[in-house]
Amino acid sequence: MSEHHKLTEPFTDRNGHYLKAECESCFGLCCAALPFAASVDFARDKDAGQPCHNLQSDFRCGVHTDLRQLGFRGCTVYDCFGAGQKVSQVTYAGEDWRQKTKTAKQMFEVFPIMWHLHELLWYLNESLNLEVTHTIHVELQTALDETEQLTLLSPDSLLKVNVDAHRAKINLLLLQVSELVRTEARRKLKKASRTFNRGADLMGAKLKGADLRGANLRGAYLIAADLRGADLRSADLIGADFRDTDLRGANLAEALFLTQAQINAAKGDSLTKLPTLLLRPDHWLSQ
Known part of the structure; x- marks a missing residue:
């Protein structure tokens, strides 16, 4: 492996939660919480909060191996950065939305927020594993810690998180990471x-x-x-x-x-x- 990336498997945050989708530990949240519209990526419309007609009782997709052939290419593209299992197993401690129907709407609203936070964790973890970013490791670690703490909030508190403001703050750091990486690349290329x-x-x-x-x-x-x-x-x-x-x-x-x-x-x-x-x-x- 090159010096540029030294990430290790499995790719986890500091609390040991996967930042890669682990569908068997999720309650089919992307199949229920998110909307999609009939297009080249989806064969039909689906409203947010409406379970996909292909979602089975065990939260698995009934047509998983044929999604592209059936017009659901968008499903094969999507990745939740591990937000699905975090919401399912941590935020709601393993109680699924079918068992606790009164919390279904709230769980579906929490999931996109967790997705945004986990996406930021992915970028921050990558940034911390780059040698060229050593000058801002303290700032990156602080940002990662703050983001992780947000992911561990209660459902009610998660719904109050200003994700746009937090993303804007993190993005300033990611811009610094980008400049450091690309400056080093230009130095090595000498052009x-x-x-x-x-x-x-x-x-x-x-x-x-x-x-x-x-x-x-x-x-x-x-x-x-x-x-x-x-x-x-x-x-x-x-x-x-x-x-x-x-x-x-x-x-x-x-x-x-x-x-x-x-x-x-x-x-x-x-x-x-x-x-x-x-x-x-x-x-x-x-x-």
Whole structure:
């Protein structure tokens, strides 16, 4: 493994809670709490708080192996950063919403808040495991501790958390992390990195084989872009939209702030290099 990422398995927060989805420990919260609309990603509409018609009594999906074929591609992309099991097993101590129907609505409202907090924990844990960020480790550790404490609040208290304000505060630190990582990349390359404005429109862009090491691609729209064989090491990819992005043969092994959901939304192959903690999606094999 490179010096850039030294994260260990399993990827947990300091309290030992997985920051990866563990569906067998969840009460199907993403299948019940979240809404979706009929589109290329979902075959039908579903309101928030309405359990999906494919959700079984044991909280498993009845069509899990056929989701893409049945028009539910969006389900195969989603990742909760472990928020589902945190809400199910910690916040509500293992009491599911079917047993405690009076708390179902509250649990469904708590889940998205926990998702946001766990996403921030993912980024903060990654940041703390980068040697180049040693100058701000104290600040990062403090932010991580504060975020973890929020995840352990009671349901009533979680509903009062100002997630937007907390995310904005954390983002200032993540911007510092990005600058440290990309500056180090430029120093090693001895040249300037590609520059893009935040939220750059790169939909369908022809970037095959592009050297994007250390590039700032925060929030970039890379929908259906051709990134075959591109080098994205040390590139900041937080919030980048990878829907149908062609990543075959691309090098993302040391990409910054990349998530499983982004990878799940893209197209790739056995030659695509991924960060150690991200899994190669099963559907890549059939594309």
